[in-house]
Amino acid sequence: MDFGFTEDQERFRQEVRSFLEDEIRRGEWEPACDAWIQGFDPEFTKRVAQRGWIGLTWPPEYGGQGRSHVDRLILTEEMLRYGAPAACHWFGDRQVGGAILSFGSEELKKEFLPRIAGGEAYFGLGMSEPGAGSDLASLQTRAVEDGDYYVINGQKTWTSCAYFAHYIDVYARTDPEAPKHRGISEFIVDAGSTGVSRIPMTDITGTEAWSDLFFDNVRVHKKYLIGEKNRGFYQVLHQLDYERSGMERIMGNYPLFEAIVQYCRESKLSRDPVIRSKLARLQVEFEVGRLLGYRVTSVMEEGRTPNWESAMSKAYSTEFEKRLANVAMEILGLYGQLMPESRLVPLRGMAPHSYLGSKGYSLQAGTTEILKNIVALRGLGLPGS
């Protein structure tokens, strides 16, 4: 058992920090909450790619560095600590690349992985539909074979990053007769294909966070089927394990956490025992979330796919993020309601942004309830209902 990092790992952390601090110093971007999912900066992504930091764990023949999951943990922790605008590459790096690596053909690996790692191909996710949320297996988007092609028709929703995405990882029904889990396949769809249209959706923070995507007779060559036909649901479960595995769930609002602590130190509010206790409680809870996240990385490092471990970590961490936002608002008092563009706004308005944004954290990538079901059934072996 070892909770420490090696010298090489500590050096790597320092390298990432220096890079990010230098970026901030040069005024390339400002640290922001949610920047991993809402900070679109193609130039930044390019600079990260030049350092070999996208697809860090992938094999070198596909543009990766063959580095450990611990290195990727360090990299993402630092990106999140500094609130870096990593949204362009986050999805490809975190999960779609891994899905292609695990299930895709050699041809797909060669076509996509080096471009994701090079910061040239961004991915959005085409999973949820208006009628398929937590019950993802009930999705209705159809893909019908037509010669060398599949023809896709249907609607996807809640797709993050769709405005920037070059490709959408689409799950569609290929066998309507089969039981619902056994008739779904996974495709890479070029977002610029004829028949793909997009309607943006504004989230509660006022950000254009998602899109509805419409597929109207979209023709996709068969080589863009990932993995086996009709095995898509099993592949998406695997992908979701990775979607939930990272530190963005506990650190997505780290800039706010750091700022509110500093605010209390400087304003002497920290002398108030009630405020001390609130912040210390958050710190303890944050540390526990970090460790649950580290455990996920440790599972990956053992060569296993984290399953209930990432569900537990994600469920815990998104609840933490809600408490963080609430505590920050409590401490700021009436000033907490001032929006970023207002006069007198403290902490650049991060607190109300997080308060609003955090309501969605425990919904995306599996609601807390679905995640608890996973832990109950697969982690604790409780009987299905």
Next chain:
Amino acid sequence: MKLKLSEEQEMLRIAARDFLADKCPRAFIKQMEESETGYSREMWQEMVELGWMGLAFPEKYGGGDMGFLDLALLLEEMGRACLPGPFFSTVVLGGLPILDMGSEEQKERYLPAAIRGEKIFSLALTEPGHRNHEPAAITTEATPEGDGYIINGTKLFVPDAHIADYLLCVARTKPADEVAVFMVNARGPQIDCRLLTTLGGDKQCEVVLDGVSVSKADLLGRPGQLAAVQRIVERAAVAKCCEMVGNIQRVLEMTVSYAKERKQFDRPIGSFQAIQHYCVDMATDVDGARLSTYRAAWMLSKGLPCTGEVATAKAWMGEASQRIMDLAHQIHGAIGVTMEHDLHFYSRRAKAAELAYGDADVYREMVAQEMGL
């Protein structure tokens, strides 16, 4: 970073679990709670033979030369089994502080005796009027006389003092007003020891030191030991968390298996989402407690500064164990609040452990200080 146990550690854990499953059944725990001494000499001797007392001590004193992390595993198993007796007092509150603070002569005098199971040790720290362990607030006085000191004061919540051979007594030297730790013969005539009746069923005592005479050679280190005493408390807090990891893990397992077996409405109650989510909340609290406790234990074993990590572990454990016990009792239903069932052994001990060596409030304040607040 590698959060799995090594093979040797797994073996130690399995051996300990098997031994305790055999030797520490429910009837034994109950008998020990009701007995005057609170432990069995025979079992104590068997633990000596397994090398448990010496596990974390250097070979030259007869120890097993293993680290605090290995001791942590053993404590976890003891907590899992609700093992009664003075192991914690002798090793964590006695032996390890002597190893840290004692002269070579003192180590040679006391450690082999502890490791061979011949002498029992404990720590006399807390005093009346204090809700928590507060080393800085010690008022027990050590007044110089001749070549030594005379100690006067009352100590409370001293575990196993009634069977101890030696107490590490924390006192304030006069007139210098420095915190010092003395090795005191617990069976001396000027010591009055009375058992308290506690929720956890363990043996804690009120110890009155009425003119106890000690020599300078009985001082552990020199006066001015406040930081060292705080380190003792810090380590004891982690050790108590280790016991509690075993406790809450066992409670989770008992609860999950009860939820699988117990049927209502023609189905196991564990198939209901309300119960499932309770169980997951418990498991999350348990895993958070294990990870934060083992991180602190790992850092202690490496000799790294870890005040923040210790405080995190104990602050989390304090409240997590409350939540765990509440849910465990809720899921067990009425059988869990009877003496027929084992759960009370765990929930009584959990509360005692929460109070020991500082509760969540105490450690949150420590976390606040570490945050620079």
